[in-house]
Amino acid sequence: xxxxxxxxxxxxxxxxxxxxxxxxxxxxxxxxxxxxxxxxxxxxxxxxxxxxxxxxxxxxxxxxxxxxxxxxxxxxxxxxxxxxxxxxxxxxxxxxxxxxxxxxxxxxxxxxxxxxxxxxxxxxxxxxxxxxxxxxxxxxxxxxxxxxxxxxxxxxxxxxxxxxxxxxxxxxxxxxxxxxxxxxxxxxxxxxxxxxxxxxxxxxxxxxxxxxxxxxxxxxxxxxxxxxxxxxxxxxxxxxxxxxxxxxxxxxx
Amino acid sequence: xxxxxxxxxxxxxxxxxxxxxxxxxxxxxxxxxxxxxxxxxxxxxxxxxxxxxxxxxxxxxxxxxxxxxxxxxxxxxxxxxxxxxxxxxxxxxxxxxxxxxxxxxxxxxxxxxxxxxxxxxxxxxxxxxxxxxxxxxxxxxxxxxxxxxxxxxxxxxxxxxxxxxxxxxxxxxxxxxxxxxxxxxxxxxxxxxxxxxxxxxxxxxxxxxxxxxxxxxxxxxxxxxxxxxxxxxxxxxxxxxxxxxxxx
Numbered sequence: 001x002x003x004x005x006x007x008x009x010x011x012x013x014x015x016x017x018x019x020x021x022x023x024x025x026x027x028x029x030x031x032x033x034x035x036x037x038x039x040x041x042x043x044x045x046x047x048x049x050x051x052x053x054x055x056x057x058x059x060x061x062x063x064x065x066x067x068x069x070x071x072x073x074x075x076x077x078x079x080x081x082x083x084x085x086x087x088x089x090x091x092x093x094x095x096x097x098x099x100x101x102x103x104x105x106x107x108x109x110x111x112x113x114x115x116x117x118x119x120x121x122x123x124x125x126x127x128x129x130x131x132x133x134x135x136x137x138x139x140x141x142x143x144x145x146x147x148x149x150x151x152x153x154x155x156x157x158x159x160x161x162x163x164x165x166x167x168x169x170x171x172x173x174x175x176x177x178x179x180x181x182x183x184x185x186x187x188x189x190x191x192x193x194x195x196x197x198x199x200x201x202x203x204x205x206x207x208x209x210x211x212x213x214x215x216x217x218x219x220x221x222x223x224x225x226x227x228x229x230x231x232x233x234x235x236x237x238x239x240x241x242x243x244x245x246x247x248x249x250x251x252x253x
Numbered sequence: 254x255x256x257x258x259x260x261x262x263x264x265x266x267x268x269x270x271x272x273x274x275x276x277x278x279x280x281x282x283x284x285x286x287x288x289x290x291x292x293x294x295x296x297x298x299x300x301x302x303x304x305x306x307x308x309x310x311x312x313x314x315x316x317x318x319x320x321x322x323x324x325x326x327x328x329x330x331x332x333x334x335x336x337x338x339x340x341x342x343x344x345x346x347x348x349x350x351x352x353x354x355x356x357x358x359x360x361x362x363x364x365x366x367x368x369x370x371x372x373x374x375x376x377x378x379x380x381x382x383x384x385x386x387x388x389x390x391x392x393x394x395x396x397x398x399x400x401x402x403x404x405x406x407x408x409x410x411x412x413x414x415x416x417x418x419x420x421x422x423x424x425x426x427x428x429x430x431x432x433x434x435x436x437x438x439x440x441x442x443x444x445x446x447x448x449x450x451x452x453x454x455x456x457x458x459x460x461x462x463x464x465x466x467x468x469x470x471x472x473x474x475x476x477x478x479x480x481x482x483x484x485x486x487x488x489x490x491x492x493x494x495x496x497x498x499x500x501x
Contacts, residue, residue: 048378077380088371102379105279160378 001026002047002158002190007056009042016042018214019056026157026190029181029204033195034211035236041162043211044194048082048160049073060158078106081151081189083161083180087143089135089150096122096131099149106154121149125179141172148179152187159184161193165200173197177204198237201225210236266462272384273392273458286390287397294356294391294457295398302402303409305351306344310410313338314417318424331424332432335414337441344406345445346493349452352402353485357460360391361481364464365474373465388461392454399453400446407445444500451496452489459485 002024009017016039024030034040045051047058049065058065060076068076089098099118103109109117122128125145130138135146144164151159161180165173177197181204184191193200201208205222210233212218218233228234238244277283318331364387367373376383411433417423460481467477 050374050377074380077378080378080380082375082378084371084375086370088375090372090375091366091370104282105379105381 001061002192003059004043004047005057005059007043007046007058008054009039009046009051010054016214017046017053020211020214020216022209022216022219024190024192025207027185027188028191028206029184030190030192030207030209031195031201031205032192032209032211033201033236034217036196038211039214040194040211044160044162044192047192048080049077078154079157081154081156081159083144083147083151083159083164085163085166087135087140087147089143089146091135093134094131095127095133095135095138095146098135098146099131099153102150102154118149118153121153122146124152124183125149141168141175144168144172144176145179148176148183152183155187157189159189159191161191161195163194163196165195165197170199173199174203180204198240198243201237265466266459269384269388269462269465270458272382273388273461275382275385277385277389278381283390286386287393290390290394291398294359294395295402298352298355298398298402299405301351301355302348302406306339306348306406306409307413307416309343309347310335310339310413311417311421312413313343313410314414314429315421315423318417328425328428329432329435332414332429333435334432335429336411336433336437339407339410340441340445343410344403345448346452346489348402348406349399349449349456349489350486352399353452353456353460353489354482356395357456357481357485358478360457360460361464361478362474364388364461365467365477368465368467369470369474384465388458388465391461392457395453395457396450399449403446403449407442444497447500448493448496451492455488455492456485459488 003022005021007017007020008015020039020043032040032043042051046053047065049058053066057067060079063072063076065073065076089095090101093101096115096118099121100114103114103117107114119128119131122131125148127142127145127149130142130146135143138146159180164176164180168176177200180191180193183189193204195201202222202225205225208218208220208222208225209216210218210230212232218228218230220228225233225237228237314331314335317334321334322328322330364373367387373383373387376386414429414433415426418426418429463477463481463484464474467473
């Protein structure tokens, strides 16, 4: 479980996050949504420690990340897995080497065991036959799946996904969403997904935090989001005519 | 303002070097990385070093013979001057200036691209000291390979000078050999090698600094690459002045 309390972040005189408090439970897909510039990415970066919050705290199962020393932070980072918007695979390594990398760095397993574990994770995301390819030789969707395999190879406790569907077609996005959702339940991880994708919101949003202008505007789940009376959230979620129509039909029923 | 900005950059460079020079997390991976960098930065530069040094050796010999040597000078002057220029300055300093262009831009653009595609962030999230993991092998790899490049450069320059004798018939091989062997000071070779170690450190660390600290997109990566080459070259020339005085 990850808790954030009164989190603020300013860049010089510009305040981006304004006292956000929320809780992200384990074994759930927690979504952070909001318009561009609402502070989603900054919030994610504050949670994973790429940015230091101006004030407030981030608690990983009760452990304050802000108060931790460097060694404790490094140790905690080994419990984290992250999937970046751009997949962030290492260009100079093959798919298998990318997935094996965290094991090479942090585990004392024998080479055979590391190889077996990496192949198990690649198999889990359905990419065992692409293990010898380089990131440049596979599609964007496959890259995201490799990133998922790399993120889970060390059995992380916390999984972070920064716009995992960005740049993918709707069908591949669904595959990625389902994969993240099932892995979250399988491993009992605390998963936080930063997304713009309404399919993700309505499909896997077990806990949704809506940010507006750097503040936590609304919290709920995918069922509550459909019937929300929050105008800003409603405008954001049902921005397209198609979604408005779908919502009307659902409400009618 | 310019001084303040310079001091700010120097402070950031020192802070980065503080992170770079820490014990590698896995020595096995570190040695593997070092070997990769030695091949990429060192072995990959042998071709350009041999080619440029060959022609510069030849050109120096031709210039001295045709434009400087006169009747009152001994016949060995061309060979002697070619050897001394190659040993004292070209193979260490000028060759490193050339490498600052080739290797420096390579390092800065590689790290810059890694930064913009979030590969460095991915390392940090995993708990890897990305500065040490990425930069230290580059510094070690280039510093380890540079003395060999100096040797190749000097040898290639001497071969270039002999080419003017045997192929161009600008000078007789006997006169050239007499010059090459005249009053040889072994220390000059060591001086070039020692200077090159400093220059290799400058090229690898300064270029890494500019690449690693890129913020933005491809335009900034291009700027970082240019800054890396310009700053490395300036620092090489600046430190060459002090090192030459110190080692002579």
